Amino acid sequence: MTSPGRDAALVTLLLASVCGGLALAGPAVGPADALAAFTGHATPEVRTIVFALRLPRLLLALGVGAALALAGAALQNLLSNPLADPFLLGVSGGGAAAATVAYAALPAALLGAVPLAAVVGAACTTAVVWWMARGPLGGSSTRLILAGIAANAFTSAIILAVVATAPSTRLPGALAITMGSFAAATPAALAWLAPYLLVPAAVLAWHARDLGLLALGEESAAALGVEPGRVRQRIFLAAAALSGGAVAFAGVIGFVGLATPHLCRLVWGNDVRRLLPRVATAGAAFTALGDLVARRALSPVELPVGVITALLGVPFFVALLRRSP
Amino acid sequence: MILLESRGLCGGYGGSAALREVDLVVGEGTCTVILGPNGAGKSTLLRLLAGILAPTRGEVTLLGRPLPSWRRREVARHVGYLPQFVDFSFPLTVEEVVEQGRAPHLGPWRPPDAHDRAAIRRALERMELVPFARRPVRTLSGGERQRVLLARALATEPLLLLLDEPAAALDVRHQMELVAVVQELRRGGTGVVLVLHDWNLGLRLADQVLLLKEGAVVAAGPPEALLCPKLFRSVFGVSVRLLGSDTAPPYLVPVGVA
Numbered sequence: 001m002t003s004p005g006r007d008a009a010l011v012t013l014l015l016a017s018v019c020g021g022l023a024l025a026g027p028a029v030g031p032a033d034a035l036a037a038f039t040g041h042a043t044p045e046v047r048t049i050v051f052a053l054r055l056p057r058l059l060l061a062l063g064v065g066a067a068l069a070l071a072g073a074a075l076q077n078l079l080s081n082p083l084a085d086p087f088l089l090g091v092s093g094g095g096a097a098a099a100t101v102a103y104a105a106l107p108a109a110l111l112g113a114v115p116l117a118a119v120v121g122a123a124c125t126t127a128v129v130w131w132m133a134r135g136p137l138g139g140s141s142t143r144l145i146l147a148g149i150a151a152n153a154f155t156s157a158i159i160l161a162v163v164a165t166a167p168s169t170r171l172p173g174a175l176a177i178t179m180g181s182f183a184a185a186t187p188a189a190l191a192w193l194a195p196y197l198l199v200p201a202a203v204l205a206w207h208a209r210d211l212g213l214l215a216l217g218e219e220s221a222a223a224l225g226v227e228p229g230r231v232r233q234r235i236f237l238a239a240a241a242l243s244g245g246a247v248a249f250a251g252v253i254g255f256v257g258l259a260t261p262h263l264c265r266l267v268w269g270n271d272v273r274r275l276l277p278r279v280a281t282a283g284a285a286f287t288a289l290g291d292l293v294a295r296r297a298l299s300p301v302e303l304p305v306g307v308i309t310a311l312l313g314v315p316f317f318v319a320l321l322r323r324s325p
Numbered sequence: 326m327i328l329l330e331s332r333g334l335c336g337g338y339g340g341s342a343a344l345r346e347v348d349l350v351v352g353e354g355t356c357t358v359i360l361g362p363n364g365a366g367k368s369t370l371l372r373l374l375a376g377i378l379a380p381t382r383g384e385v386t387l388l389g390r391p392l393p394s395w396r397r398r399e400v401a402r403h404v405g406y407l408p409q410f411v412d413f414s415f416p417l418t419v420e421e422v423v424e425q426g427r428a429p430h431l432g433p434w435r436p437p438d439a440h441d442r443a444a445i446r447r448a449l450e451r452m453e454l455v456p457f458a459r460r461p462v463r464t465l466s467g468g469e470r471q472r473v474l475l476a477r478a479l480a481t482e483p484l485l486l487l488l489d490e491p492a493a494a495l496d497v498r499h500q501m502e503l504v505a506v507v508q509e510l511r512r513g514g515t516g517v518v519l520v521l522h523d524w525n526l527g528l529r530l531a532d533q534v535l536l537l538k539e540g541a542v543v544a545a546g547p548p549e550a551l552l553c554p555k556l557f558r559s560v561f562g563v564s565v566r567l568l569g570s571d572t573a574p575p576y577l578v579p580v581g582v583a
Contacts, residue, residue: 076415077415080412080414080415081414082414082415082416206433207433208433209428209431209432209433210433212425212428213425213428215415215417216411216412216413216415216417216422216425217408217411217412219372219377219408219411220408220411220412222377222397223375223377223401223405223406223408224401224425224426224428224429224481225397225398225399225400225401225402225428225429226397227397265416269418269421270415270416270417270418270421271421
């Protein structure tokens, strides 16, 4: 397929996820009714379902998917490690641990700070994992994955402690952070998420070429003009903000950040400047479609979306692990 | 013209100074070869000269200006550096890696223009990589990878090239090819600094040789002045014989552990 052809396929996939999220997300409103909501011929109930429930949820899924995919792409290049992913490295877990602690402990007036806590938690975990993964002779895939296991174990312990001790009024909210779901989407949540997605995305776009050079390691990138210290810091913060923001508004969702960048590299090559917008689009579409499957697969029971992304992502991870040197 | 100069250069990893008091001048169109046993500080010296590692004492000047006063990207435009080891975990193709060599000229946004593409093409052709251009580098052999990295350094078209063991994995033909490339670069005015393990290849290529041992310069000068078996014996810990005749160039042969 030609390059415009591949882009057209990606846009089609995105449109399919948008139409699916609006028209097929539940039995109450079918495609014809959903279309009527847009042409102004629908009942108020249908309009509420489409515009107040399905649209915010769809936009949240798209935004979180884009954020996770971008975070994965950034971490993979920054650590020159194709197995890096915010979920596997414990970055999402760190964000979730900090967010659940904040959610359980903060007074109601300060709950707006939960996303910030998630970002700080994600940033701290990223830094610790990076530090653990670098031995005296540099990093390796094995060390990185082991560091991720340690971080995930530690953050799970914190989350369990919070769940065991949280006041009953706060328990469902704290649990939702660990489950991964877009059910809590509101226009306000979308407005909060926007800066956590857009600012880091702009930082990554600015450093796209540097990210490409970092794929072959820091020394190699430094030799080609990258200031490793400063660039590394910015990209780390951007990846932490993307992962933390995603966790704060939708909970822990794994494997989007791992699978999407890889599939995009297979299709579009390794030029990060070309890759980033496509990774974001593909991540958005993948997650929105995942949410659709999560809602409809065992309808009327709704699965956490992380179940679907993991069921699709784990076989992918296994394949990647088998192929990595 | 002096391209690069170091004065009293010290530096290394983990507190203990691996390298002590290195003075070096690299002129336009000259070739400097650094020889020494494992752990002598050869790679550390190259990293210090490339500005990738900050010195603990002393300084490096590029075109007369101290290295820290340059922006990293400007240094990379003038100084090409071939690291000894590069992590090819990512499935980058040969062409994608060689294209990276133009990054110092492009900045964050500018796409490659005709001049950049011509430089990439020339580097691929010079290193005989055109048939591999679309292959992932990690599927290539050690020597082929080394040629890819050398092509990347050439694509930058720098004033000065710092090459860390560029010949280590090359077969004989490609070693000779490397010699030809270095000679060509010198004729074009490029300064070349190489770390080599092959003494005779080094002595044949160099305008000046630096012999390093345990972080210090043991001897420095033109190759003729260093053709001394005793010197090589004391630096490398092997017995050495000097061969040569009217028809063949002098040749140092290690004959056993001293």
